[in-house]
Amino acid sequence: DIQMTQSPSSLSASVGDRVTITCRASQSISSYLNWYQQKPGKAPKLLIYAASSLKSGVPSRFSGSGSGTDFTLTISSLQPEDFATYYCQQSYSTLITFGQGTRLEIK
Amino acid sequence: QVQLVQSGAEVKKPGSSVKVSCKASGGTFSSYVISWVRQAPGQGLEWMGGIIPIFATANYAQKFQGRVTITTDESTSTAYMELSSLRSEDTAVYYCARVRGGYPGNWFDPWGQGTLVTVSS
Numbered sequence: 001d002i003q004m005t006q007s008p009s010s011l012s013a014s015v016g017d018r019v020t021i022t023c024r025a026s027q028s029i030s031s032y033l034n035w036y037q038q039k040p041g042k043a044p045k046l047l048i049y050a051a052s053s054l055k056s057g058v059p060s061r062f063s064g065s066g067s068g069t070d071f072t073l074t075i076s077s078l079q080p081e082d083f084a085t086y087y088c089q090q091s092y093s094t095l096i097t098f099g100q101g102t103r104l105e106i107k
Numbered sequence: 108q109v110q111l112v113q114s115g116a117e118v119k120k121p122g123s124s125v126k127v128s129c130k131a132s133g134g135t136f137s138s139y140v141i142s143w144v145r146q147a148p149g150q151g152l153e154w155m156g157g158i159i160p161i162f163a164t165a166n167y168a169q170k171f172q173g174r175v176t177i178t179t180d181e182s183t184s185t186a187y188m189e190l191s192s193l194r195s196e197d198t199a200v201y202y203c204a205r206v207r208g209g210y211p212g213n214w215f216d217p218w219g220q221g222t223l224v225t226v227s228s
């Protein structure tokens with residue numbers, strides 16, 4: 001299986017900060033990388049698909065980049081509603097795998 | 108607007124089975140691909156399997172091979188995930204999600220609201 005490793009596992013930041021979360025794949029996955037946001041007690045929500053395509057309706061402060069094995073999710077200016085856990089997910093393989101998650105907390 | 112509504116919480120004994128449903132509305136169910144993902148308390152997301160229409164068969168994570176069965180019923184626009192030989196480690200919230208995009212290169216959107224399955228003697 002393709003292993004997905006996110007860093008950091010947790011992150012403290014303030015409203016207005018620029019934040020970057022990294023996801024690394026154990027082998028090349030081209031651009032088949034998605035990002036999800038999950039808030040406590042809620043289902044995950046899609047933010048970014050195919051590494052850099054923003055889902056319709058998602059604020060433009062979210063952006064994704066990368067290809068091959070290294071990917072990033074950037075939030076340009078943190079808003080109070082952005083404090084949540086973020087997961088990357090690869091779909092290069094038919095055996096889907098997720099990163100372990102990055103918990104974004106208020107400083 | 109596609110919506111997925113899952114069945115309610117379940118409490119099961121070790122060794123038994125559970126069948127969780129996921130009813131779709133707002134689209135053409137015959138074109139859907141549904142995957143199932145679970146999340147143990149305080150843990151991350153774990154893909155269990157899904158149905159790939161071009162292969163016309165379900166595809167399961169190796170960890171669950173032999174214990175999980177994913178099916179669909181087009182007459183009711185409902186997908187099902189049945190997990191057998193339950194153990195305490197299977198206590199988790201189980202999510203269904205619609206698969207979008209192609210193979211390779213797909214994503215999950217939207218997700219059901221989740222179903223808590225508790226395995227306890």
